Amino acid sequence: xxxxxxxxxxxxxxxxxxxxxxxxxxxxxxxxxxxxxxxxxxxxxxxxxxxxxxxxxxxxxxxxxxxxxxxxxxxxxxxxxxxxxxxxxxxxxxxxxxxxxxxxxxxxxxxxxxxxxxxxxxxxxxxxxxxxxxxxxxxxxxxxxxxxxxxxxxxxxxxxxxxxxxxxxxxxxxxxxxxxxxxxxxxxxxxxxxxxxxxxxxxxxxxxxxxxxxxxxxxxxxxxxxxxxxxxxxxxxxxxxxxxxxxxxxxxxxxxxxxxxxxxxxxxxxxxxxxxxxxxxxxxxxxxxxxxxxxxxxxxxxxxxxxxxxxxxxxxxxxxxxxxxxxxxxxxxxxxxxxxxxxxxxxxxxxxxxxxxxxxxxxxxxxxxxxxxxxxxxxxxxxxxxxxxxxxxxxxxxxxxxxxxxxxxxxxxxxxxxxxxxxxxxxxxxxxxxxxxxxxxxxxxxxxxxxxxxxxxxxxxxxxxxxxxxxxxxxxxxxxxxxxxxxxxxxxxxxxxxxxx
Ligand code: FAD
Numbered sequence: 001x002x003x004x005x006x007x008x009x010x011x012x013x014x015x016x017x018x019x020x021x022x023x024x025x026x027x028x029x030x031x032x033x034x035x036x037x038x039x040x041x042x043x044x045x046x047x048x049x050x051x052x053x054x055x056x057x058x059x060x061x062x063x064x065x066x067x068x069x070x071x072x073x074x075x076x077x078x079x080x081x082x083x084x085x086x087x088x089x090x091x092x093x094x095x096x097x098x099x100x101x102x103x104x105x106x107x108x109x110x111x112x113x114x115x116x117x118x119x120x121x122x123x124x125x126x127x128x129x130x131x132x133x134x135x136x137x138x139x140x141x142x143x144x145x146x147x148x149x150x151x152x153x154x155x156x157x158x159x160x161x162x163x164x165x166x167x168x169x170x171x172x173x174x175x176x177x178x179x180x181x182x183x184x185x186x187x188x189x190x191x192x193x194x195x196x197x198x199x200x201x202x203x204x205x206x207x208x209x210x211x212x213x214x215x216x217x218x219x220x221x222x223x224x225x226x227x228x229x230x231x232x233x234x235x236x237x238x239x240x241x242x243x244x245x246x247x248x249x250x251x252x253x254x255x256x257x258x259x260x261x262x263x264x265x266x267x268x269x270x271x272x273x274x275x276x277x278x279x280x281x282x283x284x285x286x287x288x289x290x291x292x293x294x295x296x297x298x299x300x301x302x303x304x305x306x307x308x309x310x311x312x313x314x315x316x317x318x319x320x321x322x323x324x325x326x327x328x329x330x331x332x333x334x335x336x337x338x339x340x341x342x343x344x345x346x347x348x349x350x351x352x353x354x355x356x357x358x359x360x361x362x363x364x365x366x367x368x369x370x371x372x373x374x375x376x377x378x379x380x381x382x383x384x385x386x387x388x389x390x391x392x393x394x395x396x397x398x399x400x401x402x403x404x405x406x407x408x409x410x411x412x413x414x415x416x417x418x419x420x421x422x423x424x425x426x427x428x429x430x431x432x433x434x435x436x437x438x439x440x441x442x443x444x445x446x447x448x449x450x451x452x453x454x455x456x457x458x459x460x461x462x463x464x465x466x467x468x469x470x471x472x473x474x475x476x477x478x479x480x481x482x483x484x485x486x487x488x489x490x491x492x493x494x495x496x497x498x499x500x501x
Contacts, residue, residue: 005365006365007033010037011039011215014040014182016168016348018216026180027063037183039185039187048165050347052274052345053080054344068498070498078490080259081133082098082260084096084262084263089449090398096133097449098133100157106464109458109460112441113460115473127448130476136156143488189203197230198329202225213365216332217333220335226332230328232325235322235323236319238318241319246286247296247297248283250310251304251306253276255491257276266299266303267290267405268286268291269286277500293314297312300312317339319387321383326379338383361374393450395413395417430444
């Protein structure tokens, strides 16, 4: 066994990032590898609003060995099949960005190409009809996949909505049961090695000190260690993503629990709606340059389904990421590492990704600089790729009803996104690059949903005759519709499997 092994790990912060980190380390390293301590301050509190996820979350649960139904019960969670976008391409227009596949690739050619061919001939209308997730979502249906051969029911992609504070509590119990120690207290000072600059310990307001060999900074937006102490620097993307505030408020639920997140665009931002078992989570993400806090609150309160159950809470942020997310013996995870608005529910996934890469590159006390550089490069790429996907929703719009949308429509976009948009506009082709989170289906669904219409279809779609293409697409559409009919309602699924007390 290496004598350079890390034996003390200190996690600063007990929000979603802090407890996801603690649970992961406890699970992967086991009880005897290192002492793991979480320092958090009740006085400071957590952001506590991250409530919508993407399907990769199920992998995280599996890695922890968590039973999915128990997790949904404990967090009063619900199922998410995708996101419904309202008023984004233009006022009154709606589309769905589903998880999973749309249609079926045929003859080695993507389904999108065949569909687009028929679209150009005016023979099809909404692509949603070829996605089980979209169709089931619209009908309020859900079940887990079953072994049904080539039926769409054999592959049902889904994620979760949950109550963020219950999730942190759930993971805390999980981590503490596996030996993680929680230390309550406000950190007032950070002590570094005088020569190396490595972090030695954090000092609490009560005078106590918590040392460590590896520090995970999960202290939220401020980045207590990574920024305040180690001066990582911040890459600011607010010129591409100008929304810089959100107001959040929960409200009473309604009878049907939709199995999807809704994102409704307003005049200077957008509103999320996340249905849980016991309430609906709502928030208005907005750009303070174009709307005041009071107006933003008023827009939110006048667009709720039920009575608010708490006072509206304003959160401030800036889009971007730390120039280095790992410096010396400190790795930042969660909001301490960067922030992209929750339009595609990617923050919790970025926590998950940061943790899985940290485990794959787990350091010893030598903290190899080449490994750290690689980690930083990978995380920067992930942030950048997600950034481009989110910008697409703002840039590709026909809205002309407010200065905010005028700015978004006219703003220059990063070269990589500009190229993706140009390639799509030519023959409707979309590509997933390297390990990019969003695949060609997601790019296709959102580009089309934002009312981008390519000037032609992929010529390779002519491998099938028109008659054959029409017949096969009709068959797939029927199979999707019949599968959605077969599914129970989402409410029934929750009642039978994971109803919270
Ligand atoms: P925080 O929740 O801020 O936790 C910071 C922790 O650090 C706290 O425990 C605090 O006590 C501690 N701390 C800070 N300073 C000190 C100190 N001096 N001493 C001791 N302790 C300290 N993500 C999604 O995936 N899906 C979503 O739908 C989604 N929606 C969002 C909506 C909004 C408006 C915002 C702002 C974020 C959203 N996110 C979403 C992101 C998600 O909320 C965060 O990724 C997640 O909550 C992680 O936060 P965190 O743990 O990094 O930080």
